[in-house]
Amino acid sequence: KNLQKYFPVKGGILNRTQAQVKAVDDVSFAINPGETLSIVGESGCGKSTTGRAILRLDDPTDGEILFEGQNLMELSKSDLRQKRKEMQIIFQDPYASLNPRQKVKQILDEAMAIQGVVPKAKRPERIRELMEVVGLRPEQAERYPFQFSGGQRQRIGIARALSVDPKLIVCDEAVSALDVSTQAQVLNLLKKLQKDLDLTYLFISHDLGVVRHISDRVIVMYLGKIVEIADKKDLFDSPRHPYTRALLSAIPIPDPSKTRERIVLQGDVPSPMNPPSGCRFHTRCPFATDICKTEEPELRSTTFMNETHKAACHHIEKIAETEKTSIV
Ligand code: SF4
């Protein structure tokens, strides 16, 4: 709720002035148990920062993080450590977070030992089980991380996350470093595990193809703000925010009977240190008017949208009208 993460940075001549990067700026959303909610956006939009802030890996500047009704911001360090069992994260490059001097069995053993979830005597059996659950052979736990392929290493990262029996897993670009066929295998594994183990995913990705494959709902972020949130089908079939429309227009559509006009955005993403006034997208938006420069649009739904579908744009109605006429 109202999550905010600002990073202080030095700026100006001789780095004397103190400035702030508004990485996440007043973001609110809920994740339902058992679903996959994705956050998509270009690099620097605040999606990873949001994921890390939710787990308090980076403490938010402001806001609340409610996990099963409990505000994690109010937890002491040791209570938070206890809670971490229930909330795990998987990174883009598991290699970077797997100790190269440890065998896989030690890596998994250590994760369980830190969280105190499985008694020592039971851990070897649990390690064999975890290896199988993620599609590896139990005897491969005797190997070191470098002896595995990228996809296998990601499976080890998943096994480590699962070792403490979490409820929520934040997947931060979890398949982005993998080639397309390995990506599909890992995504299918994640889906299967979700069903078998009642997992909830917050899935962070810049890749709309991947997001389309795995999500139930999707959030689109731009410069630290949510610009659109919707069920997957609504988002991909009828995107409402001009930024979402531009992102989607850049990917091929599976249904060849539909065509979509390519929307090419002007300019670069502005600096999050000094985001544009009003609607942060106004400097690049083909539909921008005067009000967009001064007033920040609310995230809202409107008559022709599902209630669960919201976009932060002053001109949702007008843009939908132009869309109708351009299809005719
Ligand atoms: Fe574009 Fe204005 Fe809508 Fe922002 S509020 S997306 S600038 S039309």
Ligand code: MG
């Ligand atoms: Mg990132």
